[in-house]
Amino acid sequence: MTTFAIDQISCAYYQLPVLSHISFEVHAGEILALIGPNGVGKTTLLRTMARLMRPVEGKVILMDRDLWETSLRDTAKSLAFATQAGSDTWDATVEKIVALGRAPHRGWFMPLTERDRHIVKKAVEQVGLKDLHERISSELSGGEQQRMNLARVLAQEPSVLLLDEPTAHLDMKYQTEILHLIHKLAHRDGLTVVISLHDLNLAAIYADRVVLLNDGGIDAIGTPVEVMTSQRLTSVYGVPILVTRHPSRDIPFILPDIQLMEEADNE
Amino acid sequence: MWRKRIFPILIVILLVLTTYLLVAKKQTPVPTATPVPTVVSAPTEPLAAIAEPTAVPEFPLTVTDGTGRDVEIKAAAQRVISLSPSNTEILFAVGAGDATVANTDYCDYPEKAATLPKVGGFSADSISIETIVSLKPDLVLADAGGQTSLIEVLEKANIPVIALKAGSFDDVYANIEMVGKVTGHKEEATKLVESMKARVAAVQEKIKDVAESDRPTVFWEVWDEPLMTAGPNTFISQMITQGGGVNLFADAAEDYPSVSSEEVIKRNPDFIMGPDSMGEKLTTDQLASQPGWDKVNAVVNNHIVLLDGNMSSRPGPRIVDMVETIAKALYPEFFAK
Amino acid sequence: MNSRKFLLWLLILSIALIITLIISLGVGAVFIPPDRVFAVLVNPNQSGLDSSDIAIVRDLRLARVLLVTLVGAGLAAAGAAFQALFRNPLADPYIIGASSGASLGATLAIAFGLTWKFAGFRPIPLAAFLGALSAVFLVYIIAGGNSKATVISLLLAGAAVSTVLSSMVSLLMLTKSESTHEIFAWLMGSFSGRSWPQLWSSGPYLVLGILMLWLVSRPLDALSCGEDTARTIGLSISKARGVIIAAASLVTAAAVASSGVIGFVGLVAPHIARLLFGASHHRLIPASAIIGGLLTLLADDLARTLMAPYELPVGLITSLVGGSFFLYLIRARQRSLRGKS
Numbered sequence: 001m002t003t004f005a006i007d008q009i010s011c012a013y014y015q016l017p018v019l020s021h022i023s024f025e026v027h028a029g030e031i032l033a034l035i036g037p038n039g040v041g042k043t044t045l046l047r048t049m050a051r052l053m054r055p056v057e058g059k060v061i062l063m064d065r066d067l068w069e070t071s072l073r074d075t076a077k078s079l080a081f082a083t084q085a086g087s088d089t090w091d092a093t094v095e096k097i098v099a100l101g102r103a104p105h106r107g108w109f110m111p112l113t114e115r116d117r118h119i120v121k122k123a124v125e126q127v128g129l130k131d132l133h134e135r136i137s138s139e140l141s142g143g144e145q146q147r148m149n150l151a152r153v154l155a156q157e158p159s160v161l162l163l164d165e166p167t168a169h170l171d172m173k174y175q176t177e178i179l180h181l182i183h184k185l186a187h188r189d190g191l192t193v194v195i196s197l198h199d200l201n202l203a204a205i206y207a208d209r210v211v212l213l214n215d216g217g218i219d220a221i222g223t224p225v226e227v228m229t230s231q232r233l234t235s236v237y238g239v240p241i242l243v244t245r246h247p248s249r250d251i252p253f254i255l256p257d258i259q260l261m262e263e264a265d266n267e
Numbered sequence: 268m269w270r271k272r273i274f275p276i277l278i279v280i281l282l283v284l285t286t287y288l289l290v291a292k293k294q295t296p297v298p299t300a301t302p303v304p305t306v307v308s309a310p311t312e313p314l315a316a317i318a319e320p321t322a323v324p325e326f327p328l329t330v331t332d333g334t335g336r337d338v339e340i341k342a343a344a345q346r347v348i349s350l351s352p353s354n355t356e357i358l359f360a361v362g363a364g365d366a367t368v369a370n371t372d373y374c375d376y377p378e379k380a381a382t383l384p385k386v387g388g389f390s391a392d393s394i395s396i397e398t399i400v401s402l403k404p405d406l407v408l409a410d411a412g413g414q415t416s417l418i419e420v421l422e423k424a425n426i427p428v429i430a431l432k433a434g435s436f437d438d439v440y441a442n443i444e445m446v447g448k449v450t451g452h453k454e455e456a457t458k459l460v461e462s463m464k465a466r467v468a469a470v471q472e473k474i475k476d477v478a479e480s481d482r483p484t485v486f487w488e489v490w491d492e493p494l495m496t497a498g499p500n501t502f503i504s505q506m507i508t509q510g511g512g513v514n515l516f517a518d519a520a521e522d523y524p525s526v527s528s529e530e531v532i533k534r535n536p537d538f539i540m541g542p543d544s545m546g547e548k549l550t551t552d553q554l555a556s557q558p559g560w561d562k563v564n565a566v567v568n569n570h571i572v573l574l575d576g577n578m579s580s581r582p583g584p585r586i587v588d589m590v591e592t593i594a595k596a597l598y599p600e601f602f603a604k
Numbered sequence: 605m606n607s608r609k610f611l612l613w614l615l616i617l618s619i620a621l622i623i624t625l626i627i628s629l630g631v632g633a634v635f636i637p638p639d640r641v642f643a644v645l646v647n648p649n650q651s652g653l654d655s656s657d658i659a660i661v662r663d664l665r666l667a668r669v670l671l672v673t674l675v676g677a678g679l680a681a682a683g684a685a686f687q688a689l690f691r692n693p694l695a696d697p698y699i700i701g702a703s704s705g706a707s708l709g710a711t712l713a714i715a716f717g718l719t720w721k722f723a724g725f726r727p728i729p730l731a732a733f734l735g736a737l738s739a740v741f742l743v744y745i746i747a748g749g750n751s752k753a754t755v756i757s758l759l760l761a762g763a764a765v766s767t768v769l770s771s772m773v774s775l776l777m778l779t780k781s782e783s784t785h786e787i788f789a790w791l792m793g794s795f796s797g798r799s800w801p802q803l804w805s806s807g808p809y810l811v812l813g814i815l816m817l818w819l820v821s822r823p824l825d826a827l828s829c830g831e832d833t834a835r836t837i838g839l840s841i842s843k844a845r846g847v848i849i850a851a852a853s854l855v856t857a858a859a860v861a862s863s864g865v866i867g868f869v870g871l872v873a874p875h876i877a878r879l880l881f882g883a884s885h886h887r888l889i890p891a892s893a894i895i896g897g898l899l900t901l902l903a904d905d906l907a908r909t910l911m912a913p914y915e916l917p918v919g920l921i922t923s924l925v926g927g928s929f930f931l932y933l934i935r936a937r938q939r940s941l942r943g944k945s
Contacts, residue, residue, distance in 0.1 A: 092825070425659075
């Protein structure tokens with residue numbers, strides 16, 4: 001069964017074409033990272049995959065079914081999307097907001113069961129917000145709100161998880177903890193994860209495969225070692241990029257090539 | 268955290284308390300209800316031949332009020348509430364002033380009327396039904412013009428309502444008779460109407476030789492902005508004609524039409540009259556100062572007359588006073604004493 | 605706040621409401637002490653009861669205070685729902701045209717002396733009811749209808765339609781000058797003379813609307829988090845929006861039909877409720893309703909007693925008090941914003 005795949009997807013943002021004829025597949029238990037320069041369309045692609053935007057062409061396939069032929073609610077039972085941290089949050093308690101993640105399963109009218117409450121509690125703990133669960137969300141910091149969003153998504157008990165820059169405002173501690181958690185959810189619990197990251201090293205460490213997007217299409221797709229070469233990254237990002245080997249693992253370690261840049265300045 | 272919660276709660280409690288206090292202070296004490304005397308209607312005599320004539324019992328009777336409703340009056344009204352100044356004047360004039368228990372803020376004539384408890388103003392939404400109900404009236408005299416919405420509510424509270432219509436002199440005479448009947452002052456009412464008619468006839472007698480075409484034209488200024496006058500079907504207009512004048516706008520279609528200054532100037536009235544509530548705006552100097560008005564007959568001859576605002580706007584017993592006053596102003600030569 | 609505490613506070617508020625109801629039955633142009641009020645309510649057939657007390661409490665006031673409470677509750681619930689739907693703390697029940705539509709309807713009925721009656725509604729309330737619903741429908745269509753309407757387009761269309769309809773009302777007031785006083789009185793909002801007929805005609809819609817809004821508490825919660833989040837947890841935005849607008853507009857239409865345009869209750873009551881009970885709509889809707897009913901009752905009590913025997917328009921009182929409270933809310937918000945970095 002195809003867990004999650006996009007087939008010849010073309011998407012546009014208010015009539016401006018963004019991506020064209022993109023296809024790839026994601027397997028259960030896999031973390032696929034979307035990387036590429038700013039504005040290339042990572043968010044647009046994720047929103048299309050999350051059934052928030054209709055593609056101009058192509059299909060999104062979830063569990064062997066065309067996403068747009070599935071109802072919003074049925075989709076929400078299997079697929080969850082953590083948007084980029086927004087500015088305007090609802091001023092309810094963290095617990096309340098996370099509990100909304102149970103809506104696809106519980107429906108819009110039935111009260112939450114004991115199991116629902118247990119799942120919510122677990123999700124809150126998993127993102128490290130246990131002490132703040134009674135706090136009003138508008139009083140939280142940006143990073144805390146982001147973790148709260150993730151908890152809500154986890155409470156949905158999805159089989160496919162889409163995350164848009166989930167580590168954007170987080171410090172080293174939370175970045176690591178969140179990605180570690182996601183890694184566990186995929187590899188231990190079998191979740192299918194598509195995640196967009198701007199930090200190439202985090203992508204290299206945590207992703208099983210990466211998709212490098214550029215110029216409206218896929219530049220390369222494969223394991224981090226395969227995709228993240230110095231030459232390729234330099235050409236895509238437009239600045240000299242040095243790719244070396246991670247000190248303790250057989251994965252790429254990416255840095256801006258300062259030496260090359262200084263030499264270019266001196267010319 | 269708790270402080271954030273307490274404050275609004277305190278505000279709400281404060282609101283409730285303040286309201287209660289405010290409200291408790293404002294209470295008018297419930298007027299001690301005078302026991303309603305039970306009136307025993309005269310027993311109906313058998314219709315067989317009777318030796319001596321027995322008085323035909325007056326009550327119960329049914330009258331038709333100004334809205335066309337038939338109202339049954341079981342006994343002479345002893346606790347009347349009047350909802351308009353003209354109704355009040357009629358009540359007192361037929362001798363039922365003692366039977367009046369309340370009236371409106373505007374009821375200031377005669378003097379005794381001004382001292383009675385008040386139930387509101389003149390417009391329907393300013394009248395307090397609750398106050399009326401608490402006074403336990405056996406009759407309410409309303410105004411058929413703007414107070415018809417009150418009729419239904421009062422009827423539901425089992426209070427008889429008679430609405431008086433104020434159109435013509437004949438309407439006023441009929442109203443006086445009706446009020447007299449329902450308050451048990453039929454004879455006084457009849458006498459009053461007769462004397463009113465006699466006074467009007469006296470005025471007519473004095474001016475009967477003046478031809479229609481020679482009678483002075485009168486512009487009655489009801490209001491200045493917009494300039495408004497009284498049409499032919501109003502009792503104001505009838506006061507003018509009975510007093511020997513000709514309404515400048517006897518051809519108007521509406522009862523209180525807005526007219527233009529140019530039209531008034533063109534028609535050139537001999538007299539300009541209005542209620543004294545117009546005050547400073549209706550003096551010779553004031554009018555003369557307005558462009559075009561200084562050539563008007565009335566202004567040139569200083570024939571600007573202000574009349575008692577109340578008397579001229581209340582369709583009650585004093586309309587005849589107005590007729591006499593107008594006649595005196597129009598024909599000083601006939602009425603000089 | 606856990607469930608038990610919430611229920612406790614809700615109970616306290618409900619008791620406060622009932623007490624205020626009893627007080628309200630006793631105040632007005634004529635003061636009737638609570639013990640006599642009780643007597644009329646509980647045992648109207650007992651001897652020794654003043655007939656005017658019975659008439660005043662049962663026939664004149666009882667229906668009125670019940671109507672006042674329901675109207676206040678309905679406006680508050682609708683206000684809370686719109687504040688969630690539009691994600692705007694300044695939203696009130698009239699934000700998408702209901703008040704201007706009702707005003708135009710009532711104005712037409714008054715100015716042209718219309719006499720149609722239907723479903724227990726008298727001519728003017730009927731015209732107001734239909735006017736309110738029509739205006740909202742118009743706004744909805746202009747904003748793009750079910751599929752294309754967005755929060756922004758609804759707000760803009762609401763503002764535009766309201767302006768146009770209001771100017772038509774002004775025009776009618778100017779040209780039909782003999783009706784101006786009555787129109788103006790209606791516009792200011794008043795419960796004067798309202799009794800059982802108005803309660804039976806508007807009441808069912810008020811109750812129905814409040815219940816419907818309570819039923820969609822979770823969708824309101826979801827919408828409060830933003831449309832994207834709501835969609836990703838499976839909410840059909842267009843369906844939810846349609847139901848919410850329909851229910852809230854039904855309540856608002858029924859409210860203005862019975863009493864004219866009463867402002868600020870729908871805006872302020874939800875804020876008070878939110879301060880006390882938090883933003884979860886499952887609690888917020890009933891809490892707003894009770895607080896809205898309470899506030900409107902108090903306002904109507906003041907309207908009936910401050911200048912007795914005259915009645916002030918209750919809309920005037922809610923604007924004065926509501927407006928002042930609103931100023932307070934703004935100051936508090938500014939202070940807390942300044943506190944944040």
